[in-house]
Amino acid sequence: MITDTANPSFFTTKTPETIILLHGLWMKGGYLYLLAKRLRVQGYRTICFNYRSLQDTPSETVTCLNQFIMGLEAEVIHFVGHSLGGLLVQHLLTLYPQQRPGRVVALGSPFNGSIVAQRLYAHPLGRYLLGKSIKEDLLIKSLPTWEFTQALGVIAGIRGLGIGRLIVHLPPPHDGIVRVTETKLSGMHDHCLVNTHHNGLPFSSTVVQRIITFLRHGYFTR
Template sequence: MTDHVILLHGLWMRGFALLMLHRRLMEAGFRVHRFDYMSVAATQEQTIGRLHARMRALASENGSVHLVGHSLGGLLALRACLDDRELPRGRIVCLGSPLKGSAAARAFANLGGRGGGALLGHNRALLEYGFDQWTGTREVGVIAGRMPIGLGRVLGQFDGEHDGTVAVAETELPGIADHCVVEANHTGLLFSVETGRQVAGFLRQGRFDRALP
């Protein structure tokens, strides 16, 4: 029995951005699916409704149905699984997701009056403020980057390590199962070899492999 993995991209992206991670998880033995959604135009309810339908459809083939989300995709994965009583079992991995809210998103929303906020779309509040803690039943692992290269350096004031867009501290949500930091910037998390290995390890074991280089 082989587990399924659904990949969710981030803000202003589309599913093709996940191709490298898709290939790495396939090589690790998972059945991988890219979930494409309109990150600005679609409402949260529309996106989560489609995601739930996809998860239930894959559940009919047995095995777990895991979610791996980059940035906004990780936030939406958590939102979708806050109440997962009717969803298939599985774990969640968030890549560079500002689970406690993004200072860069708040700064961007304040640029140009209403225009900045409009570019964050229906997920503006989720991006700006995130969650207070994780209270769902699924095990959640978070991978943060600490290569400080990205647009977020211009928009937000970061305290401590960051990936150029999201601060490591913004990814450290109370209630998650495990957390690790890799040498990558925000977009680079999708291409990092170590990220792929850590994702596969957490999906199998519910923890990250500290022995990985």
């Protein structure tokens, strides 16, 4: 596991609130660098956690993540997860519930199971493309109700551009890969829609503002 800590020289003697960012399937930590930079400008300490989405199972990933968190000097730790990254945060809190205070924002995460992943899983080539990310059915099945002390906010895209449309018919609204209905989870604190596609969520200025509002207040808009 490699962690990419953005601009450690930014830190002051008083450690600011920390945000750990987790990328999605087939991506690397650098994919979220721009988002981390924008959040850092707002006074947060940002860490892009790089993990092997295909080679490691979700449990192996969150075990390494928890070990990394244990070594952090931080009183408040927030999480921002894109796609699979958001599901991994829930898996982390399930296996290792004794986390420090903070909030969670998921970007286009299919908490109710991804129909695109299900279709890929039905074929040998698709299972190869998904790798070990599906070993614990995070992408395939609906996840349990969110019952953690950390408030969850979910941001979903509604611009239907993405490879998902080439794999299966996606009834709108969707972001090209994940349907809006797939992002909704019982127990979440807030949910909002933005006009961007799945891979564009981390680059949207609107998404940045929504994240900041939720981390500060626990909701996306008044």
